[in-house]
Amino acid sequence: MRRSLILTVGATVAVVLLALLIPIAVLLRSYALEDRLSRAALEVQATESVVSGQASDLGAVAHYLDRINSADEGIITTVYYPPSTEHPEGLIVGPDDAREDERIREARRTGQARIDDVEGGAEFLVPVSLGGVNARPEDTPVVRVQVYEESFPSPVHRAWLVLGLLGLVVFGAALVLADRLGRSFVQPIRSLAQRAQQLGTHGHAEPITVEGPAEVAELGAALNRLVVRIEALLVREREGVADLSHRLRTPITALRLGIDSLTDPTERARLSADADRLQAMVDDVVREARRGQREGLIATADAGAVVRERCAFWQPLAEDQRRPFTVTAPETPVLVAVSVEDVAALLDVLLDNVFSHTPEGAGIVVSLSAREGGGAIVEVGDDGPGFPDGVDVSARGASGAGSTGLGLSIAARTAAVAGGSVGIGSSASGGACVRVELGPPQ
Structure with a gap:
């Protein structure tokens, strides 16, 4: 829930930020270009005044163009003088050494200013009237002002960077807020779940105090x-x-x-x-x-410790009856999903069957091993005559040997509670062998 809330808030905030910041970035770029175009228009007027006022002083015009072109790298101003006796090919004053093109000649011939879109910006072409009675259109100088996008880093780029950082801050703050909000929802539920898992254990369950929504x-x-x-x-x-x-x-x-x-x-x-x-x-x-x-809803026992303890209890009786008694159980804990009392009762009934239905001197072998996937395997074998025909491990009173039949049924029920099973067979010496599998605790 907490993770889903964070992902939902993050996706929503990201979409909103993109929907806001991208148009703002485009508008900033457009405003910057419009600002440069406005400055270029003012530059055209100022250059036109200089050219018309200093018609014979080309040095003053060149000095002025050098000064204004060095002040703004995004705007380039150039003056194209028509061909004359001193300059048969025409004269270009400014940083642009390109020759005249058809648009410049058309602007000189018509005497009309024009604005053209060019790659990376725009271009102003303004004919400058020098006055005089004998002035001809072909003698008119033309001012060309080229407006380009500013190179990196520019104010627009810095504004984009600020917008990006602001978006990251807002996005991070939204994630933190979503995490805090999700925690306020999840923490009470988690506490409630932990308390619910404790129900069914020994003792009285105290009332749950839940804070939150x-x-x-x-x-x-x-x-x-x-x-x-x-x-x-x-x-x-x-x-x-x-x-x-x-x-x-x-x-x-x-x-x-x-x-x-x-x-x-x-x-x-x-x-x-x-x-x-x-x-x-x-x-x-x-x-x-x-x-x-006795054991609550959640039962757990160390089967190895119980096997060692109960075998130690039965050991003196085996010695009195001169029975070889072999016990194999690991020292490391082997946890099973039944209580200590049930494991003890299981082992007691199996050993009691051996002592009751085998002659004195018959050996007993008890082994415990860890089951693959968790749990334990308990095997009780003997050197007696073995099981009679028709033994049913799940039925009472059906042992066929004069007993109550409760031993195997108790073992089967205990194994079923633990998620295991009971099987009977023959031991290595030909006697009876009971194999009980007990599942691991959940």
């Missing part, structure tokens, strides 16, 4: 109202989740007490497994419902 202030007020409504909905959701957890745990506890009172061991074991599965599902639902409260 009325429209931006109105947008800030609308965002404040939206935040209040969202927080009210979140509070209601958290209260509902807490109430749901309390209401579900009470009948589950009563169900467990009823199961424990059964006398049939087989039936008691079957119903206890069902109660355990139900309890795990309830815990998973409550945990997912509390995700927003």
Whole structure:
């Protein structure tokens, strides 16, 4: 917006300046030429008086022409005397050594002054009457005054330079003003955007105070109202989740007490497994419902640090069961788009599956690597019998090995939240291997 405003103002001011300065420059040039023509007309009259008054003193005429021609380089005055006994070819007094042309002879013959346009200017031709009874037209000297454009630098050129500098100053001032004006618009919007990006993090969102145009202030007020409504909905959701957890745990506890009172061991074991599965599902639902409260809208975790910490937690159990436990994780941060709690829960369920469904002594290999394009790849392999046929990583209760099936479904859901995926396969030793890809934070 700010850049667009500057470009728009700059283009508009440039067009206006060109529309004004170019005609002014042309007018200045025209006025300068008209001024020279006026001075040339006065020069013609003065030269005519000198020539007619000093008809016999050519030296005085030559001195006068030298003086006036040296005073103004844009106006050249020359006197053409007709042929005489002393000067059969005629006499030219002045700086122009060109011979007479047909226009000069015509002006002498007709006795009429004329103005002609010539290359680079104009030319005055004025016959000078010397008086006398026996004066003939062919004896009339002719004054020629040539008017040319002044060479650089001239007053016109200096005026053009001043106009150009003035235009640059106006153009620069317009750009600075547009930048300041754009800043007054953009800065409040930028502050509003930065504050909006902070929404959804932990803690209460303070009301936004927006300064600037009325429209931006109105947008800030609308965002404040939206935040209040969202927080009210979140509070209601958290209260509902807490109430749901309390209401579900009470009948589950009563169900467990009823199961424990059964006398049939087989039936008691079957119903206890069902109660355990139900309890795990309830815990998973409550945990997912509390995700927003726990991590906010923007979750980030260092997967490498979490992998090292959770593997250190499981290491003593692996030692008790004489399991080789290999962990590979880089020391440099590997950021993923899920919370620390979710990465920890993901690794815990995968390791719990290994400890629960492989014999003691079976080795475990955990590796973490950076994913191309950002994120991480977590692999958990073992030396056990491998996965049974028909395992679905996205479904609960379908592991085919007597477990609840929640482990792989939790891993798949966590990977989906992070923009990744889960795959199962075989490890290098022929056992099971789970590969989880987690995307980078946005």
